[in-house]
């Protein structure tokens with residue numbers, strides 16, 4: 001398959017991938033952890049969330065994905081209010097740090113499983129799985145099981161499972177934090193390449209400052225359930241609003 005056909009096969013076709021959060025609040029048992037977040041992510045943008053542990057990064061992703069219900073506020077995706085839509089109706093895919101591959105299935109079956117649940121015709125599933133495997137450079141591994149893969153290969157399969165669904169946006173929750181340093185660098189480069197090729201919107205949560213600085217179009221710095229500052233890596237580095245942001249971005253201030 002030619003590279004452009006491949007990309008065509010995998011690129012989101014479900015409309016624009018804008019993501020808008022409006023006055024988003026979330027409480028757990030009366031305790032508010034997201035305090036009215038407003039954010040617009042452009043279609044095709046690579047947006048990175050950083051902030052200390054417990055500041056609400058994962059909760060925000062889960063609210064966007066629909067894995068948690070909002071307490072108040074709206075989530076808009078592709079210009080549509082999806083606040084009350086099921087996760088499967090939102091056209092986005094989430095990649096977690098734990099790979100959660102099915103151990104008894106081959107890589108091919110792991111990649112195609114979600115699509116078979118969506119009742120996609122078998123031939124189309126096979127096509128998308130082959131295309132994703134090629135993009136991720138895991139074609140030779142399609143008949144292996146997860147136990148026969150390295151950590152980096154498993155992570156590729158996990159990303160492949162998201163890709164085959166042709167989402168309009170990817171949500172990554174610290175996807176590389178279980179990998180050793182060397183693999184992390186390799187996967188980071190891969191994720192940047194994938195984003196260039198597929199052009200989907202990405203929201204990417206990380207602890208790793210280098211990942212944030214090198215991958216992001218814009219970085220969102222979160223603190224205790226609020227947005228502290230949003231800007232390009234350069235803006236945040238050169239002109240942090242306060243020492244908290246500076247501390248996270250690693251600028252000298």
Ligand code: ADP
Pocket residue numbers: 028033051052053054055056057058059060
């Ligand atoms: P982060 O991903 O930035 O580390 P989280 O979004 O996981 O932070 O958590 C934000 C806050 O919400 C934390 O105080 C956490 O304890 C709380 N929290 C997250 N999920 C739940 C839940 N299901 N029930 C109760 N509290 C939760």
Ligand code: MG
Pocket residue numbers: 057058059
């Ligand atoms: Mg988290």
